[in-house]
Amino acid sequence: MKTSNSKQFSVIELMKQEPVWVIFIGCFLFFSIVSSEFLSVGNLLNILLQSSILGILAVGMTFLMISGYFDISIGSMMAFTAAVAVSLTGYSIVLAIVAALTCGALFGAINGLLVTKAKINAFIVTLAAMSGIRGLLYVYTGEREIIGLAREFEKIAAGKLLNIPYPILIWAVIVIVCEFILRKTVYGRNVYGLGGNLDATKNAGVPVDRYVLAFFVINGILVSIAGIILASRLNAATPVLGLGQEMIVIIAVVLGGTKLDGGSGNMIKTVAGVLTVGIIQNGMNILNVQTFYNMLIMGSIFILVVFMDAKLKPAAR
Amino acid sequence: MHPVLTNVLNLMKRQGLVIAFVFLLVAISFFAPRFMTFRNIMLVLSQVSVMGVMACGVTFMLIGGNFDLSIGSQLSFTTVLVVSLHDVIGPVPAILVALLAGIALGGFNGYLVGFQKLTSLIVTLGMLAVVQALTLIYSQGQYSQIQNPDSWFSFIGRGFIWKIPMPFVIFAATAIIFSIILKKTVFGRSLYAVGGNRTASWFAGLRDDWITFFTFVLTGFTAAIGGIMMGSRLMSAQNYLGKNYELMVLASVVLGGTSLYGGSGSVFKTVVGVLILGFLSNGFIHLGLPYYTQMIAQWVIIVGAVWMDVAVKKGES
Numbered sequence: 001m002k003t004s005n006s007k008q009f010s011v012i013e014l015m016k017q018e019p020v021w022v023i024f025i026g027c028f029l030f031f032s033i034v035s036s037e038f039l040s041v042g043n044l045l046n047i048l049l050q051s052s053i054l055g056i057l058a059v060g061m062t063f064l065m066i067s068g069y070f071d072i073s074i075g076s077m078m079a080f081t082a083a084v085a086v087s088l089t090g091y092s093i094v095l096a097i098v099a100a101l102t103c104g105a106l107f108g109a110i111n112g113l114l115v116t117k118a119k120i121n122a123f124i125v126t127l128a129a130m131s132g133i134r135g136l137l138y139v140y141t142g143e144r145e146i147i148g149l150a151r152e153f154e155k156i157a158a159g160k161l162l163n164i165p166y167p168i169l170i171w172a173v174i175v176i177v178c179e180f181i182l183r184k185t186v187y188g189r190n191v192y193g194l195g196g197n198l199d200a201t202k203n204a205g206v207p208v209d210r211y212v213l214a215f216f217v218i219n220g221i222l223v224s225i226a227g228i229i230l231a232s233r234l235n236a237a238t239p240v241l242g243l244g245q246e247m248i249v250i251i252a253v254v255l256g257g258t259k260l261d262g263g264s265g266n267m268i269k270t271v272a273g274v275l276t277v278g279i280i281q282n283g284m285n286i287l288n289v290q291t292f293y294n295m296l297i298m299g300s301i302f303i304l305v306v307f308m309d310a311k312l313k314p315a316a317r
Numbered sequence: 318m319h320p321v322l323t324n325v326l327n328l329m330k331r332q333g334l335v336i337a338f339v340f341l342l343v344a345i346s347f348f349a350p351r352f353m354t355f356r357n358i359m360l361v362l363s364q365v366s367v368m369g370v371m372a373c374g375v376t377f378m379l380i381g382g383n384f385d386l387s388i389g390s391q392l393s394f395t396t397v398l399v400v401s402l403h404d405v406i407g408p409v410p411a412i413l414v415a416l417l418a419g420i421a422l423g424g425f426n427g428y429l430v431g432f433q434k435l436t437s438l439i440v441t442l443g444m445l446a447v448v449q450a451l452t453l454i455y456s457q458g459q460y461s462q463i464q465n466p467d468s469w470f471s472f473i474g475r476g477f478i479w480k481i482p483m484p485f486v487i488f489a490a491t492a493i494i495f496s497i498i499l500k501k502t503v504f505g506r507s508l509y510a511v512g513g514n515r516t517a518s519w520f521a522g523l524r525d526d527w528i529t530f531f532t533f534v535l536t537g538f539t540a541a542i543g544g545i546m547m548g549s550r551l552m553s554a555q556n557y558l559g560k561n562y563e564l565m566v567l568a569s570v571v572l573g574g575t576s577l578y579g580g581s582g583s584v585f586k587t588v589v590g591v592l593i594l595g596f597l598s599n600g601f602i603h604l605g606l607p608y609y610t611q612m613i614a615q616w617v618i619i620v621g622a623v624w625m626d627v628a629v630k631k632g633e634s
Contacts, residue, residue, distance in 0.1 A: 133617020299446030
């Protein structure tokens with residue numbers, strides 16, 4: 001018999017409402033029990049540090065996905081901005097950072113303009129950009145690895161404030177700012193309108209095209225921030241950097257409960273999705289599991305979440 | 318306007334892509350004398366065939382309003398399967414096992430999308446990771462090879478029938494059969510209906526669940542045929558060889574003019590798209606350009622082709 005008492009606490013009820021937290025806690029408990037090394041401040045900070053790049057990418061993707069779009073060129077874009085940053089650190093670190101941010105914004109603008117002005121499906125636009133930007137990267141690097149000349153540049157990823165590495169702080173600031181925008185500003189509320197019902201939002205007088213263009217540009221800038229952190233961590237860039245990254249980002253965001261067809265989702269849940277992916281990757285590493293099982297488990301959890309999301313929420317239909 | 322001119326303009330509107338393709342071939346052959354030789358044309362035809370066979374399946378997929386992002390992984394899986402089993406159980410059983418594996422993977426996708434009504438883009442994104450992981454787990458990350466290079470199995474990928482490469486014969490046969498299925502059978506006609514308007518087709522009494530299921534099975538089947546051709550051409554299999562095939566196949570189908578939104582498209586268009594991409598990448602090599610410049614050209618061409626398509630359709634309505 002079905003019970004409609006929603007106050008009654010049960011795992012099933014929680015699973016229906018917030019599947020990502022159940023999986024997150026499940027994974028966390030599982031690895032804490034099976035591995036003695038997992039549950040330590042050092043390792044937990046390590047997970048956060050390793051997840052920060054994925055997390056920053058996921059913020060931009062969440063914006064796009066709530067409004068009903070997505071960008072699969074982010075892997076190539078991140079690699080390109082990383083290469084630009086590393087190659088310019090010899091001149092000036094500020095110049096390198098500004099140039100990388102500009103590149104990201106520019107690619108985002110190209111994608112956004114093609115989606116809004118030329119009315120081409122975002123999937124095709126960013127699919128083509130994914131290979132195109134990768135091609136530009138090969139041209140730019142001449143198929144070689146670029147090695148950074150300034151040791152100072154490494155401080156972005158290696159520096160710490162109160163024992164917390166900078167990348168985690170940058171990620172946290174981005175998440176808080178974006179969550180604030182989504183919840184408290186008109187712009188943020190309109191993001192949901194855009195993904196939920198485009199025509200209604202348009203009729204309500206929201207300049208839809210300008211919004212969408214802005215999301216693609218913001219996404220490009222966030223991708224370049226991730227690229228700069230990655231470049232700083234390696235102090236080098238290769239043409240194959242970030243291959244397949246877009247898949248992991250989409251997996252993390254969808255795991256967090258954002259719908260691919262738009263209209264729902266938020267940054268905090270995305271963080272939970274990112275951390276779940278991070279915990280699985282870290283835990284499997286500690287347990288010395290071959291990387292292919294990693295992929296299998298992540299893919300299976302992903303399909304399971306999508307399945308439960310569709311089955312457990314009849315009200316959404 | 319002069320009637321001849323009007324006719325020419327109409328033809329350009331309808332067959333703009335084919336005309337652009339012919340111009341491109343002529344232009345490249347001016348600069349590269351070996352481009353338009355019989356030998357080179359046959360080489361290109363055999364190279365594009367694996368992609369072409371899979372593109373026939375994906376055409377069905379897009380017409381029915383779905384995506385399959387896991388076909389690249391399915392290609393890796395079936396290739397590794399057929400190559401590794403060739404020496405153990407003989408070529409014919411190995412081919413049968415590979416075909417069954419393709420059908421089973423397609424069937425699983427089809428069950429989740431057709432009967433469980435999950436979004437195909439998401440499900441197959443997860444399956445991309447799962448199937449690739451299964452490939453790696455099965456082969457333990459090892460490179461597989463067929464010991465006896467004189468096995469008749471090599472005929473599928475390397476043989477000729479009256480100077481026509483065998484892979485192209487398979488591609489042509491698949492394209493003709495798929496075209497007949499699409500145009501002449503109840504299944505084919507229903508596919509257009511389901512892709513065009515699922516609700517209307519449901520009210521008309523069409524079983525959209527079974528139709529979607531069979532589309533995925535057919536796509537899995539074409540991926541397996543592609544895997545067998547690939548295995549036979551290389552007589553060996555590397556675990557990641559299907560990587561990015563889903564994107565290349567999708568690009569060629571969409572370039573041909575099959576709509577991403579379902580309900581329209583044809584196998585003939587897809588064949589044109591596949592040939593354009595094939596001749597283009599070969600032509601670039603003949604022009605002496607490094608392989609990665611193709612990636613940039615693809616970006617421009619795909620966006621340009623779709624943009625044109627959108628603009629023409631807007632003018633018509």
